[in-house]
Amino acid sequence: MTKQWTVQCGYAAYFANTVVVEAETLEVALDRAIEMANVDPCWKALDHCGDTFIDAVAEGADEDPWQEFGSAQPVPDRFREHGAPPVVTVIISGDMVQDVTVTGGRAHVVVHDYDTDGGGADLPHDRDGKAFAPTDWGVLS
Incomplete structure (x- = not known):
């Protein structure tokens, strides 16, 4: 019905x-x-x-x-007005980001790697104080 x-x-x-x-x-x-x-x-x-x-x-x-x-x-x-959001796929292998792809739009992709092996005095820290190594993949589509 x-x-x-x-x-x-x-x-x-x-x-x-x-x-x-x-x-x-x-x-x-x-x-x-x-x-x-x-x-x-x-x-x-x-x-x-x-x-x-x-x-x-x-x-x-x-x-x-x-x-x-x-x-x-x-x-x-x-x-919705802005449509479906893009899908960001991050491929990790061997503890490293191998590839990042975006489908269905454009996105600025930044990956935060928390496997810093104890280093990090000069690295940025998140809100919880944990150091991470950022990798900026730029704007992808």
Whole structure:
């Protein structure tokens, strides 16, 4: 038997406003640009709106699809605004990272190796104070 569902769909409608600001640093310039853009009436719609995605869903007709600031039913990743996240696969052999691959998107991959053989005074430490050797694989796709 089929069921009824109440589904809120949405899409990202992108607007842009280009402003010119003066500032001593990049961060100050970006803060000022946001302030200026927010009060400027010259916003323009861009040609492409985002793909339609699901905000929230509830089983039943005329149900509230929202519960406690989230969807009443879980929305599968592929239907969300950002889609399914990329999958990062780390291949370890012989106590060493041999390869890292990313499928389904782009990700910045950093591997923390805790097998430091007691060394580590000059290595970074995690929140628990354990030393690790970081390897930055960069942004992969």
